[in-house]
Structures are given as C-alpha cells and as structure tokens.
Amino acid sequence: VSVLEEAYAPIRESLNALFHLSSDLHQLFMTTVFGIFYARSKGSGGGTVSSAMGIIWLSHRRNWSTHDLIELLVHELTHSLIFLDERRYCHYPSIASIADSKNYARSAILKRNRPLDKAFHSLIVAHELLSLRREFGTEGLALHAHPSSNELLKNCKETIVSIRKISNLSSLVKPRWMETFQKVELSLQNF
Numbered sequence: 001v002s003v004l005e006e007a008y009a010p011i012r013e014s015l016n017a018l019f020h021l022s023s024d025l026h027q028l029f030m031t032t033v034f035g036i037f038y039a040r041s042k043g044s045g046g047g048t049v050s051s052a053m054g055i056i057w058l059s060h061r062r063n064w065s066t067h068d069l070i071e072l073l074v075h076e077l078t079h080s081l082i083f084l085d086e087r088r089y090c091h092y093p094s095i096a097s098i099a100d101s102k103n104y105a106r107s108a109i110l111k112r113n114r115p116l117d118k119a120f121h122s123l124i125v126a127h128e129l130l131s132l133r134r135e136f137g138t139e140g141l142a143l144h145a146h147p148s149s150n151e152l153l154k155n156c157k158e159t160i161v162s163i164r165k166i167s168n169l170s171s172l173v174k175p176r177w178m179e180t181f182q183k184v185e186l187s188l189q190n191f
Helices: 003-021 023-033 064-087 095-098 115-134 149-164 177-190
Strands: 034-040 046-048 055-058
Touching: 003 023, 003 034, 003 064, 023 064, 046 064, 046 177, 055 064, 064 115, 095 115, 115 149, 115 177, 149 177
Parallel strands: 034 055
Antiparallel strands: 046 055
C-alpha cells in the first residue's frame, strides 16, 4: 500500500461513515469542500485558511478512529462555513483592531489567547463538535482529535467569558457576528 493510499483510505472511510450518519451533513461537506490534501504535521491534525476556501488539509494519525476523522472533517467544514459567512457579511469593520492583543480572547480549542476572529472560530467549532456528539451519541467515546465533551464545554464557557470581557467588543464586530455569537452562547446553555 502506498503512503498516499494509507493516508486517504481513512478519509474515504470517514466520509462514507458521515454519509450514513447524516446525508445532509455529508452533502453540505461535499458542496463546501472540494479539495482535501494530506500533509504530515506534528503539531496539528489539519487546517483551513480563508485564502483557500473549499480546500482543507489533514494530518490525521494512524491511531485515530473513524469518529475522530469525522470530527476533524466537521471541524474543518465549520471553519470553511465561517469563512464564507465572514466573506458575505464582513464580520469585522477593522481586521487590524481584532489583531490587537488587547482584543484577544481565549480559544476553546487551543486553550490560549488568540485574536478575536480565531477565538470566535474556535467557539463555533467546539459548539459544532458538541452538537455532533450529542446528535450521534458519541459524547462518551474516547477520542484523540479533540478534548472530551466536558472539557470542550468548559472551554466554550471560558471563551465566551473572555470575549465578553473585551471592553470595546461592540465596535469590533458587526451585527451578524454578534447574532451568531449570541445564538451559540444560548445553545451552549442547553448542554
């Protein structure tokens, strides 16, 4: 088996499993993500960038289960969808302002302070992972790609608090951003 086949076989298997879990979510993924490439990375399981929307890279590990990979696919899909929403609604009046360290907030995924847009992305991603686990009954599985559900929920709450502490938040974001943030904040109260 070639290295390339070894890398892509679990991705194909996970996309197939995603289809069986939710054909709608699978269709959304297939409509939004048109390119997946594999590149080894010791520090990350994958990534997405706003300058290459629709393309994700993965660096999954051999010991990751199908559920780990489904979560990774949903993680990167969520980033892609947020990038599209940001492009459509221009979430931030000034990119320079959100990059200022005084406007950093805690990341729900990486658990460190990051620019507001990155912290916002992490909050949405963590929320979607928690929703995915709840919907498909995988909340209690021992997974490797992301923290446990309890830890993700705790991290989300810390991210919300840190975002709320930004004194000039209302001047840093547009209404669409605030509406999305408030929906996620309300949703997380039901977990």
